Amino acid sequence: MVGTSITDWLLDSDPSLRWQVERDLLGLPEPVWQATRARVATEGFGARLLALQDPDGQWAGGAYFPADFDWQGPEAREEGGQPWTATTWxxxxxxxxxxxxxxxAGTAQKLAANCRWEYDDLPYWGGEVDCCINSLTLSNGLWLGADLDGIVDWFLEHRMPDGGWNCEWQNGSARSSFHSTLNTLKGLLDYERVTGDRERVREARRSGEEYLLARGLYRRLxxxxxxxxxxxxxxxxxxxxYSVLNAACYFRAAGLHDGAEPDPRMADAIERIRAARLPDGTWIQAGRQPGRVWFEIDAAAGEPSKWLTLLATGVLRWWDGRVYSE
Structure with missing residues (x-):
């Protein structure tokens, strides 16, 4: 970073990150950042990951876990961390x-024909019993044009009495989880944005948001x-x-979608994010989650993270209501 501005440092990156810097932090004209965005599929990280797709539409031969996952081995015992290479990820x-x-094009149809969940061999686009998995499936299916109507109904039916969701509902949990609620909210927001239907999931999305906001995004009620x-x-x-930054990124996206001002109950969480910024304007990677990956895309633990710096700066810009400047 020595002798380099934050802007230059962020722009000197893979197209998958660069186009978001151009759009969200620099406010460049849409044709500029769209041209950079189009490069994601043909170079760098995006091209590498696309090239790893199996002929049947999957990645690593599995829905949530790779086909060679050893259910009795170190990964299953969480010693090596969950693998992040399969289709959903x-x-x-x-x-x-x-x-x-x-x-x-054609991937949604291939997955419908060839991909089954490791849980009960259920069909891929029908989802399974985990809120977080179903939310990822909802967002990915909306993106690819699959029929996800059943998953939307599933979320509406599985909301907890306190307004959120919990992946452990099938094990008897009756209280919501920060992780599950945030992930569900992302899927419901994507449903609104892609379909334009602001009524079907609106009340459920509001109740989930209230669950997190009532807790200041990180506190026990x-x-x-x-x-x-x-x-x-x-x-x-x-x-x-879950993290306060992950949640703040959701509320920024939801606020921009809804045309709503930031909720003041987020103030303490926002200041926690701000306090983590170093004097040079960067944020440090706390540590990547363990588990096999196709390739690393961000800094190692203890190093300045371009992705965290992009996302945290975007959140603060939205919260502060002013154009980004160094």
Whole structure:
């Protein structure tokens, strides 16, 4: 970073990150950032991941886990960390990088024919029993043009009495989870944005947002103490894990979609994010989640993270209501 501005440092990056810097931080004309976005499919990270797709439409031969996953081995015992190479994670990554769905034409149909969930061998686009998995499936399916109507109904039916969701509902949990609620909210927001239907999931989305906002994005409602260290840990990729930055990114996207001002109950969480910024304007990677990946896309633990710096700066710009400047 020595002798380099934050802007130059961020722009000197893979197209998957660069186009978002151009759009969200620099406010460049749409033709400029769209041209950079189109490059994601043909060079760098995006091209590498697209090239790893199997002929049957999958990645690593599986829905959520790779085909060679050893259910009795270290990964299954969480010693090596969950693998992040299978179809759901690869699709999610490509979607979040901004790859045009047309590049994956035919993938939705191939997955409908060839991909089954590891849980009960259920059909891929029908989802399964995990809120976080179903949310990723909803967002990915909307992107690729699959029929996800059943998953939308599933979310409406599985909301907890306190307004959120919990992946452990099938094990008897009756209280919502930060992780599950945030992931569900992302899927419901994508449903609104893609379909234009602002009524079907609106009340459910509002109740989930209220669950997080009532807790200031990271506190227990009962004690007002932080729910756990992970809530304030800033790391990227987010994947399914909760953090105040992950939540703030959701509320920024929802606020822009709704044309709404930031909720003041987020103030303390926003200041936690701001306090993590170094004097040079960067944010440090707390540590990547363990588990096999196709390739690394961000800094190692303890190093400045371009992805965290992009996302945190965008959140602060939205919260502060002013144009980004160094």
């Amino acid at each position: 690869s699709l999610t990554t490509l979607r979040e990088w901004g790859v045009d769905a047309g590049v994956l 009962s004690t007002d103490e932080p729910v756990a260290p992970w809530a304030l840990r800033l790391s990227y990729p987010f994947r399914w894990t």
